[in-house]
Every structure is written in structure tokens, then in C-alpha cells.
Amino acid sequence: MVEQKNVLLLVAEHDLEAAQLILNMKPELPEMVCYHSVQAVEKCLKAYLAINDHEYPRTHDLGQLSVLCRRYDENLLAIKDDIDRLSRYGQSIKYEDALDLDYAEAKNSFYIAGGLVAFVKQKIDVVEKR
Secondary structure, three states: OHHHHHHHHHHHHHHHHHHHHHHOOOOOOHHHHHHHHHHHHHHHHHHHHHHOOOOOOOOOOHHHHHHHHHOOOHHHHHHHHHHHHHHHHHHHOOOHHHHHOOHHHHHHHHHHHHHHHHHHHHHHHHHHHO
């Protein structure tokens, strides 16, 4: 599961890098920034489950993944509000609402994702040091 964790974290970093690059592009593509932001957090949560030897489900539901992660550390409840905010973008980009996203929402999703990824990576470090 350690190898899975490493791959998931690497791809999460790539998603964040892609979101940042797209955020600075013209024309603006806010739905793509939101997509990669959500993907980064999804992969990071799955990495946390993997490092805890928990086989993660094949889901894109950040809420479900964060509930599973809280089984191993209740302090992950602290990120629930940000998970909920980011989940909105994950659902929006799959439907016609994606075209209603604007630059401010894209920027917000990117910053939320960056904070969540950093927080979950710290939790992964704690597990690895045990």
C-alpha cells in the first residue's frame, strides 16, 4: 500500500500543478481548474487510506472518502467544511453548471485544494513515523 500511496501523492501534486497552470491561462478555463483541484484532494485522501492499509473505494465522492479517513484520525473532521465546499465544484464540473463557474471560484477551489492536500500530507507523515 506504500507504493500506492506514493503514486497517488505524485498524481495529486500533478493535479495541483495542472490547476495552477490552467488558472494562469488565457482564455480562462475555470471548470478545468476546479476539476484538477478536486482530483488532487481525492487522490490525497485515497493515499491517506492506503497508508493506513485501507483499500479505498472507487469513488470520486470527497465526503465519503473523508468519512473513511476519519476512522483513522478524528482530527480530519477539521477539514469537513473545506471538503464540502470543494465537493460542490466536483459535482458542478460534470454537468452544464460547469460553464457557470468563474475565475474567482476557480481560484478559491485551487487554494482550498492546496490547503487540504498539505493538511492530509501532514497526517500521512504522522502515520509513516509510527
